[in-house]
Amino acid sequence: xxxxxxxxxxxxxxxxxxxxxxxxxxxxxxxxxxxxxxxxxxxxxxxxxxxxxxxxxxxxxxxxxxxxxxxxxxxxxxxxxxxxxxxxxxxxxxxxxxxxxxxxxxxxxxxxxxxxxxxxxxxxxxxxxxxxxxxxxxxxxxxxxxxxxxxxxxxxxxxxxxxxxxxxxxxxxxxxxxxxxxxxxxxxxxxxxxxxxxxxxxxxxxxxxxxxxxxxxxxxxxxxxxxxxxxxxxxxxxxxxxxxxxxxxxxxxxxxxxxxxxxxxxxxxxxxxxxxxxxxxxxxxxxxxxx
Amino acid sequence: xxxxxxxxxxxxxxxxxxxxxxxxxxxxxxxxxxxxxxxxxxxxxxxxxxxxxxxxxxxxxxxxxxxxxxxxxxxxxxxxxxxxxxxxxxxxxxxxxxxxxxxxxxxxxxxxxxxxxxxxxxxxxxxxxxxxxxxxxxxxxxxxxxxxxxxxxxxxxxxxxxxxxxxxxxxxxxxxxxxxxxxxxxxxxxxxxxxxxxxxxxxxxxxxxxxxxxxxxxxxxxxxxxxxxxxxxxxxxxxxxxxxxxxxxxxxxxxxxxxxxxxxxxxxxxxxxxxxxxxx
Numbered sequence: 275x276x277x278x279x280x281x282x283x284x285x286x287x288x289x290x291x292x293x294x295x296x297x298x299x300x301x302x303x304x305x306x307x308x309x310x311x312x313x314x315x316x317x318x319x320x321x322x323x324x325x326x327x328x329x330x331x332x333x334x335x336x337x338x339x340x341x342x343x344x345x346x347x348x349x350x351x352x353x354x355x356x357x358x359x360x361x362x363x364x365x366x367x368x369x370x371x372x373x374x375x376x377x378x379x380x381x382x383x384x385x386x387x388x389x390x391x392x393x394x395x396x397x398x399x400x401x402x403x404x405x406x407x408x409x410x411x412x413x414x415x416x417x418x419x420x421x422x423x424x425x426x427x428x429x430x431x432x433x434x435x436x437x438x439x440x441x442x443x444x445x446x447x448x449x450x451x452x453x454x455x456x457x458x459x460x461x462x463x464x465x466x467x468x469x470x471x472x473x474x475x476x477x478x479x480x481x482x483x484x485x486x487x488x489x490x491x492x493x494x495x496x497x498x499x500x501x502x503x504x505x506x507x508x509x510x511x512x513x514x515x516x517x518x519x520x521x522x523x524x525x526x527x528x529x530x531x532x533x534x535x536x537x538x539x540x541x542x543x544x545x546x547x548x549x550x551x552x553x554x555x556x557x558x559x560x561x562x563x564x565x
Numbered sequence: 566x567x568x569x570x571x572x573x574x575x576x577x578x579x580x581x582x583x584x585x586x587x588x589x590x591x592x593x594x595x596x597x598x599x600x601x602x603x604x605x606x607x608x609x610x611x612x613x614x615x616x617x618x619x620x621x622x623x624x625x626x627x628x629x630x631x632x633x634x635x636x637x638x639x640x641x642x643x644x645x646x647x648x649x650x651x652x653x654x655x656x657x658x659x660x661x662x663x664x665x666x667x668x669x670x671x672x673x674x675x676x677x678x679x680x681x682x683x684x685x686x687x688x689x690x691x692x693x694x695x696x697x698x699x700x701x702x703x704x705x706x707x708x709x710x711x712x713x714x715x716x717x718x719x720x721x722x723x724x725x726x727x728x729x730x731x732x733x734x735x736x737x738x739x740x741x742x743x744x745x746x747x748x749x750x751x752x753x754x755x756x757x758x759x760x761x762x763x764x765x766x767x768x769x770x771x772x773x774x775x776x777x778x779x780x781x782x783x784x785x786x787x788x789x790x791x792x793x794x795x796x797x798x799x800x801x802x803x804x805x806x807x808x809x810x811x812x813x814x815x816x817x818x819x820x821x822x823x824x825x826x827x828x829x830x831x832x833x834x835x836x837x838x839x840x841x842x843x844x845x
Contacts (some may be wrong), residue, residue, distance in 0.1 A: 316686075388594060396802075
């Protein structure tokens with residue numbers, strides 16, 4: 275009898291533990307839901323009040339006078355992100371290809387974590403390096419104020435390089451060795467093998483890495499504030515200053531109140547939607563790969 | 566290509582190009598670290614590390630910001646580690662792959678991709694204003710905890726998966742229950758791997774600025790309670806640099822940040838390798 279009750283005791287204890295673990299497992303998705311709810315309830319009402327069109331397509335951002343046009347910031351984010359891709363994708367992919375196909379395992383084991391270290395350097399440090407080195411360099415050599423789309427693109431490109439490199443390496447390494455061996459056995463060079471066999475086979479992983487890199491570039495805040503110049507006008511050349519969605523929030527959050535603050539949350543809503551779309555696409559492409 | 570090269574020649578050129586680009590990436594890394602350390606190391610002294618900032622950081626050291634950083638991160642980890650490890654245990658030991666695990670993983674992956682400024686906005690509206698914690702250690706560490714949760718989930722899950730199936734089978738065959746097996750066999754074996762994730766989260770938190778500045782504030786005094794506002798090293802560095810308060814103190818703070826991050830990376834790399842070698 276006594277034995278049976280303890281058996282029952284352990285059984286219900288086990289059930290309780292399972293329930294508890296399930297609760298913790300739901301934490302991430304609940305936090306995600308909580309964040310969406312708060313950002314949207316703070317940001318959507320003002321968008322409804324003034325009309326989505328005005329938020330998305332107006333060029334005037336005078337938040338204290340009730341003009342909440344986010345178009346310059348949307349275009350700003352787009353420009354620096356595209357710029358960052360132009361810098362970061364070739365560097366990241368070249369590194370991934372070199373380290374998986376042309377270098378020894380020893381070199382890869384040392385170089386990969388070193389480049390991943392770039393991801394650990396705080397974004398404020400990147401911003402600072404940008405201010406003291408790149409901004410004066412761009413100003414003296416290319417003209418303009420130095421705080422510009424170009425400067426921000428270069429720094430952001432360096433910041434997303436480790437993401438692209440590290441995920442691309444993983445997806446190239448995950449390919450069956452037979453792909454490479456078969457192609458080499460047919461007389462192809464390593465580069466032909468990489469270009470015609472390995473890169474197409476690892477395509478979805480590489481695309482996912484690029485999209486994740488894009489997400490990082492769109493979402494980066496502190497580095498961009500320090501080097502992009504933050505003007506709310508539309509940049510005409512890549513040497514003009516620019517303000518991104520993220521910097522718009524961070525620059526004005528400190529003192530904004532009332533509708534102005536709500537407009538910053540509306541900026542957050544747009545940013546949030548862009549990021550979620552990128553995340554979902556990256557998620558789906560990398561799932562396709564694992565299948 | 567109009568100019569036809571022999572495959573061998575083409576490969577030789579591509580190889581050099583790829584090598585050059587990889588070397589460039591490494592050079593950028595080395596340059597950033599070297600540049601910050603060269604200007605920052607001379608500023609670092611015992612006094613710099615143990616004295617509070619004077620005149621908003623123009624004089625004195627960075628002691629209160631070091632304490633602020635440490636307190637904030639410890640509290641964030643105390644909140645995030647049980648949640649993350651619990652999630653990992655549930656995913657690996659208590660359920661089979663299905664729509665539930667897919668939802669949980671999707672949540673974690675999306676959370677990992679959310680920019681820190683969004684976390685900052687969220688923490689500001691929920692913890693600072695709605696729950697009235699104010700700019701405080703509590704608001705800051707809750708926000709940080711949410712940010713690092715995906716890292717802890719992912720690394721713990723991988724660590725637990727590395728524990729050989731035979732360990733579990735032996736425990737079950739000896740009459741161990743599921744929880745006994747998990748708590749006494751699986752978790753202790755996975756501990757080094759799990760700690761890697763925790764240390765990685767420390768690295769990420771040290772450099773975090775956008776999420777922290779809007780939730781923990783930027784007070785320079787030493788914190789006295791969970792509800793005191795505090796300033797982390799990276800926030801301090803940002804303010805020093807952006808407001809042009811003191812370039813040399815900014816370099817010093819940046820050097821301390823870089824050294825901490827280098828240390829953390831070396832430790833995680835070492836731990837991870839030792840852990841992997843044990844099971845593979």
